[in-house]
Amino acid sequence: MIAAAAAALLPGLLGAAELSLPDSAARVSKRVTALGVYQLPIGSEDADKVPSERFEGQITRRTWRVEGRDTVLQILAPLRDQLKQQGYEVRLDCAARDCGGFGFRFGIEVVPAPDMMVDVSRYHFLSAARGAEAVSVLVSRAGGAAFVQVINVHPAATAPSAGKPAGQAQKDPGQAQTGQAQTGQAQTGPVRPVELAKVLQVRGHAVLTDLVFESGSTRLRDGQYDSLKELAVFLTDHPQYRLLLVGHTDTVGSQAQNVGISKRRAQSVKDRLTKAYEADTARIDVAGAGFLAPIASNLIPEGREANRRVEAVLLTD
Secondary structure (H helix, E strand, C coil), rough: HHHHHHHHHHHHHHCCCCCCCCHHHEEEEEEEEEEEEEEEECCEEEEEEEEEEEEEEEEEEEEECCCCCCCCHHHHHHHHHHHHHCCCCCEEEEHHHHHCCCHCCCCCCCCCCCCCCCEEEEEEEEEEEEEEEEEEEEEEEEEEEEEEEEEEECCCCCCCCCCCCCCCCCCCCCCCCCCCCCCHHHHHCCCCCCCCCHHHHHHHHECCCCCCCCCCCCCCCCCCCHHHHHHHHHHCCCCCEEEEEEECCCCCCCHHHHHHHHHHHHHHHHHHHHHHHHCCCHHHHEEEEECCHHHCCCHHHHHHHHHHHEEEEECCC
């Protein structure tokens, strides 16, 4: 069954078209950078560094949630076989411990949670290249499901249109939460959201991916935010919990400056959560971490964008 699913998925990927997935998987997110640079990991983490090879072109990042009990290797192995059959050369193939565990996970590009969930002790990573094209596949299990991330790069001259429809229809009953607007990137759907409440209960924290701040400001932009609505409902349904809203930044500027910026952004989120969604202010605290907890590389624009975020952390009374 897994081999058949892989066969259905890979032709689209390798042909630079939209991915087609089996019924057991639901697409969570898709992000397209029209022209960018991707550092393809080609070695295990060593001394806080992950060896990489530079690829330039159109970058497509996709994630899926896969229901069922298959292990990460059962999901990844057929994809690896298909890549080899299509002429790709494997550059790196490792399980969590061999990759470098925590250090590797935070040394590579990973789509922010809840769109991609990674257990640092239960993941498998694969990278491969064919000429100027590159593919990386990350599979992990978290909270009773598996999550798959595929990043592929195609030279700009031959890359497909970002709006090209999928060759096979998918069952995606909802829309995914989208992150802050990114230059040159498009979120396409329909996609299935990951419930914020489930992420909080499984991992204890979650990135609020739909928040958008005014340019150059700590003020949250006007509008409705599904993540804040979900947090307010969660607090009402679970009176035993409190929330800590933690702001994070990239590495531009000093740590002292960024702590202040990140805390003010977290406060802005709390203000909106309590005033617009009537959450209990006494059960919500705020903090600013500055740039001390990155989830992506600060050496590239996409990584800095991902690091500028606000997370909700679950606390008990």
